[in-house]
Amino acid sequence: MGQPRTDVPHLPVPGPADAPQPPAPAPHPTARRARRRVLLPLLLTAGLVVPLAGAARPEIPAPAPAALSRLTPAALPSAYEANRADAAEAGRMAAAHGDAHRARADRALAARSRRLLSFDGRGPGLATEVLGDLAHADRVAVLVPGSDTSLDTYARFHRAAAALYGDLGHRAPAGIRVAVVAWLGYRTPETVSTAVATPARAEQAAPGLRALVRQLHILAPARARVSLLCHSYGSVVCARAAAGLDVDDIALVGSPGTGADTVAGLHTSARVWAARGSGDWVAHVPHVRADLLFTTVGFGPDPVSRAFGARVFDAAGADHSGYFRPGSVALANLARITLGRAPEVSRG
Numbered sequence: 001m002g003q004p005r006t007d008v009p010h011l012p013v014p015g016p017a018d019a020p021q022p023p024a025p026a027p028h029p030t031a032r033r034a035r036r037r038v039l040l041p042l043l044l045t046a047g048l049v050v051p052l053a054g055a056a057r058p059e060i061p062a063p064a065p066a067a068l069s070r071l072t073p074a075a076l077p078s079a080y081e082a083n084r085a086d087a088a089e090a091g092r093m094a095a096a097h098g099d100a101h102r103a104r105a106d107r108a109l110a111a112r113s114r115r116l117l118s119f120d121g122r123g124p125g126l127a128t129e130v131l132g133d134l135a136h137a138d139r140v141a142v143l144v145p146g147s148d149t150s151l152d153t154y155a156r157f158h159r160a161a162a163a164l165y166g167d168l169g170h171r172a173p174a175g176i177r178v179a180v181v182a183w184l185g186y187r188t189p190e191t192v193s194t195a196v197a198t199p200a201r202a203e204q205a206a207p208g209l210r211a212l213v214r215q216l217h218i219l220a221p222a223r224a225r226v227s228l229l230c231h232s233y234g235s236v237v238c239a240r241a242a243a244g245l246d247v248d249d250i251a252l253v254g255s256p257g258t259g260a261d262t263v264a265g266l267h268t269s270a271r272v273w274a275a276r277g278s279g280d281w282v283a284h285v286p287h288v289r290a291d292l293l294f295t296t297v298g299f300g301p302d303p304v305s306r307a308f309g310a311r312v313f314d315a316a317g318a319d320h321s322g323y324f325r326p327g328s329v330a331l332a333n334l335a336r337i338t339l340g341r342a343p344e345v346s347r348g
Helices: 029-049 073-097 100-109 151-171 200-219 233-241 329-339
Strands: 116-120 126-132 139-144 178-184 225-231 249-253 271-275 290-292 295-297
Touching: 073 100, 073 116, 073 200, 100 151, 126 151, 139 151, 139 200, 139 233, 139 329, 151 178, 151 329, 178 200, 200 225, 200 233, 225 233, 225 329, 233 249, 249 329, 271 329
Parallel strands: 139 178, 139 225, 225 249, 249 271
Antiparallel strands: 116 126, 126 178, 290 295
C-alpha cells in the first residue's frame, strides 16, 4: 500500500464512532493508588525544579534570644523570666511593625504563667515551653510538632500540650509528677510546599532535638522517664534524631513515614509506637521514597504497617489535628505511653 497523501485534509466521516459512547469505567482503587505513587515523585520533582511563585512574608523584627548561662534546675526560674521578657519585647516590636497577630501571640507567651525554656521571635519564630515542674518531674513528654507550626499558630500547639498535661495529671498515680515540653525548636515546613515532602528540615532540626533531650536529663531528676510524642512531619524529625537518643518511648502519630524501612532502622532502644486515626488524610499519602535531583522525596513505609514493626495503638476516629483532643482515645493512649503504662495502651 502507498503512503497517504499529505495535501488532502482528512475529514471525519460520520459513523458509529460518532454516536454517544457509554462512560468509561472508573479506575479500580488499586489502579488509582498505583497512579498516585507514580505521579507523586513527578509532581514533587516539578515543584523542586519550578519553585512556587509568591511573595515571601516580610521578616518580623524581634530581639536576639536571651544569652543564658548553662541551665541548671536552680536557674530555671531566671531563664523563664528572661525569655518572657524577650517575648514581651518581641510583642512590642511586632506591634510597631504593624503585625497585630504576631504581637498578640508574643504577648501571650510573655504572660507570667508561662515557662519558656527558650524563645526566638525572629521570622516564623521558635519557642520551647514547659508545662509543669520540670525540675521535679518523674515523667516528661516532649511534643514535636509538624508542618505549619510557628509563633503565629503557636496557640494551637499550646492547646495540644495543655490537653496532654491535663490528661497526664488526671491519670498519674499519686506521687508521680509530670511535665510536658512543647518544642517548637525548628522551622517547620508549610503543608503546601515541596519542603514537607523531603527530609531536609528534619535533618536540620534533629541536632536541636538531641540537644534538648540532653538538657532535659540535666534539668529533670535522674529517675525521670522521657517520651517523644511526634506529630505528622515531626515524626520525621524524631526519626532523624532517634539514633542513640536517651528516651524511653517514641510515639509517631499522623506520620507520613520516617525515612526508615523498619523500627530497627531508627537505631533506638526506645519503644516505638505508631497510630493513625481513621479520619486522618495522611492515610492517602503514598508511602514511597525516591532520590530525585539533589534530594530525597517521600518517607517510605507506613509506620502503622505490620512490616514497619512499631507498636500500633488505637487512635479511633482522630483526624490529622485530633490526636491531642481532650477526651479522645488517642490522647488517653499518649498519656499512658508517657506514664510508662504500656499494658494499658489500647492497641490498634
